[in-house]
Amino acid sequence: MSTPQAPPPVPDAWEPRDHWQRLLPLLLLGLGAAGATFVHGSLDTTWVSLPVALAVAAATAAWIALFTFVVPPTPRRLQVMYVVRTALAFLLASFNPLFAIFAFVGYLDVFDLFRRRAAFAGVAATALTNAGAQAGGFPPRGAEQAAIFVILVAVNLGLALFFTLLHRRMEEVSAERATTNTELAQVNQELARTLASNHALQEQVVAQARAAGVQEERQRLALEIHDTLAQSLAGVVAQLQASQDEPDAAVRRERVERATVLARGALAEARRSVLDLGPGALVQTSLPDALAALVTEWGAQQQQTKADLVITGEARALHEEVQATVVRVTQEALANVAAHARADRVGVTLTHAEDEVILDVRDDGVGFRPDEVGPGFGLRGMRQRAERLAGVLDLESEPGRGTAISVRLPALEPGAL
Template sequence: MFAAAMLQLLSGFWGGRVLVVWGVLLLLLPRLTHAQRSIDSLRQALRATPADTEQVKTALRLSTALAATDTAQARLVAAQALRQSKRLGYTYGQAHSWLQLSALHLIGHRFRPARQAAGRAGQVAAPLLRQAPGSLRVRRLLAGIANNLGSAADQQGRVAAATRYYLQAAGYLEGTPETAVLLTVYSNLGRNFQLLRQPEQATRYWRRAVAAGGSASRPELLPAYLQLAAWHLQQQHPDSALYLLQLARTLRPESSLYAGEYYGALGQYYLFQQEPERAYPALQRAATYATRKGDPAYQARLLFSLGQMEAQLGNTSKAVELLRNSLQLLQGLHDMEQEAAVLTALGRVAEANSQYQAALGYVRRSQSLRDSLAATTVRQQVNQLETQYRTRQQTQQLRQLRQQQQAQQLAFRQQRRLTTVYLLLAVVLGAAVLLALGLLRHRRRLARQQQELQQQRIRQLEQEQELRAAQAVLQGQEEERRRVARDLHDGLGGMLSTVKLYLGTLRSRHPLPAPATELLGQSVEHLDSSISELRRVARNLMPEALLALGLAQAVQDFCDALRRAGQVQLELHLHGLDTRLPPTIETGVYRIVQELLNNVVKHARASHILVQLMRHDALLHVVVEDDGQGFDPTLASSGVGLRNLQARAEQMGGQLTFESEINQGTTATLTLLLSAADAAPQSFSLTSS
């Protein structure tokens, strides 16, 4: 019973915490670990380094090293790095300093300044991505910013926004060799699904974090191991939890940012095994590490549980001391639910020691907090305590007040009777008039609603007819393109090849005069050019790769052709397109990408193009970004080409948007939510007609 009660109290320890900073603080930590520098040596290096960008990097390394033990000092050093970066005009240093401050605020549960600092980091880092879209360190920086914004949104209860930020962070890093921040993002997604009571999804992301780590010796795996261990304890699987804690132990948690969480999870395991004598020192060590790190919320929860254990063991004075310390920490955190739990525990300890007046005070304070949380059970306990301490004098005063109230009610009833007699006729007449008006209005409203419903049905039918007509037109266009491409390739292409063969045979078998030979050679060269142009036109009408190999290969071939033309530098990123999509979806997306790239090459005067096709489950995301001359979307929205592209996207159930400014480039984004049938793997024939 003792172990079960303690486990219930501790079940919220890890689940209520956010993994926010592990991957972010590791942006500089690998170099620090490799050099084996102590905090003192970093301070000496900071004083000796000239006031340049190297001094900013040294300050950020020192802030990272201090984060696990002294977050207040770490914030001062990060603020120093920010000031120096601004003086030097060092943009990357500014963004990194803001990100470091955001992570440190999250450790201390200061979520509003954390969100503001992450937003400033994103504003500073945005130009860096446009300048170097393929830079790994810029993508790692943007992933850390998105992760911290997601963590802050989590604490504000905006789960959907947090999930979008986490997916954005994963999109920056998936497919790259950088996994430190990616492990943190997967851990945070697992925690979100745990809070949403979807344990299967939560464990899937935690296990994905372990798989992404690749090696059990990587320190970034520590948060995922601890989360999985806590989940296995909740599922009554202590052996699996012990195995994960042993893996976590090999990562030297004492020197990490999550030393307190490790010993907290170890204490949960010992309580589950009914070993309170081993659980108590583990929880004490967890509280010590939480104090060093400057995490008052976690420290308050640990002190609360230690106080509960002391109360169970009969150590009243020690229990009261621990519970009061927990209450003092909670008063500055606005965690009313936990604060009410501590006050309730203090009230029970006082009541068990016959200190009824103190118990009443604690329970009243707890009731005030729980009233704000719509709790009714504590209010009943307070009423019971007030009944026990109510004196005879208070009872007499209450009786007198009730008698006065009864006399006033009698006078009011007499006055109401007189008023009712005079107003009865007026009320009846007024009610009849109101009833008639109400019936008339109700009939008019019903008629208007029926008319609106009919008009709405008519509009829906018209829209459906327009959509079917547009789909039929597009399907007919694609079929006609396929037929024309086949006729050109098989018919006219075959005839031209035969003519070339005849001319070659004529030149080899029948010697001709020199002028005739030269003219014949020029004719063969022009014939080769015509065959190549014919094949290019046929491929543009309907690429064979799209039919045989799918969307990814067709886009790859088209981008390779643009690269070979040498007009522009083009970078292509493909993710999640291993399985085929329905032919209509693949054809529609390919046509949109083809038209967007042709427009960039013809009109944008761009030197670099970035193309991204990413698929996450049922969400297909396509981005075409260039650094060209741009345009005003408000003025170009009436263009026929853009309207046709947007209409094609809407007919597939998607949305195509444009973001552009004059001389600032253009970003076209296609978002398509696939249906269950579209998202399922498709089977295709490898031959095309």
């Protein structure tokens, strides 16, 4: 069971936008009275005297003015005003058909004051009044006038309902547009809030990216220092210590010269690390040649270990980061062999596969158990370098069986990152 709806709210009678609607009934009533006065006596439908008709018109004007200028308008009061005004319009139209000019106002505000059925009753009453005036006045005289009256009632009622429904439809469209505009305004506000939130989120992401970049740069410098400066300085110290206990002057000079070369190399690598350049071995040479020079130099520094390099597959241009990672991992692996393995032989293999580059460093040294030895900075640095390029580092070792390190990197082309 539906809840009955209250009549629509009535605006203040003195709002400028309503003046025309409030004053129009008085204007039309005046026009009807003027017309009735002008033609009085020339129409055979007039059955009351002119003074009586004008007196009723004056009373009607007073009734309308009462609710327009004196009595505060409320829904119920305006409904009463409409009913009485419509009855007076019917009475005036029966006095003189020209008062139908005034009866037209019944169409204007009926749907503002009443709901569906009551509104249609008001439309029907107004149509009946206008049809009677158009048919020649009340009551109809003869069957022919009665038939014309019925036809005019149907025509007036149909036109009134058509234009009324058209007006209501326009109001509904206007209300829908207003609702749509309100929803669009809400969407715009939500969009503005979202954009503000996204801006804050973007600033947060930028700040996090900046912090990650700082951390990554710190890790890069740490790896560069460990893989270059620390190893070179360790070699310098080892050569200088060995020269102190060497009785042969020529051998001592050779060790000092080798220490000098290592120190100069460490200085050059320090400058390249600061400038974010690749390993010195790759400055003016290819990756295979750089590895060959690296293995040869390392083998020359070792007295007990022989180093071999094998390169398989078709060599091709690789991204600078890939080449630098291969060289740095090789340096660190050979440094670990020199420091811990006590190996007789070490083999370095570089394999160019279809979509990856594989570096293997194997020695026949003392080996160890990986699960019993914590990852030092060297092994952790090699793994970080590989993972930085979406690569993988595998370590295999057993006591007395040597150690094998394998790094698989994507074969990125120059400029791919």
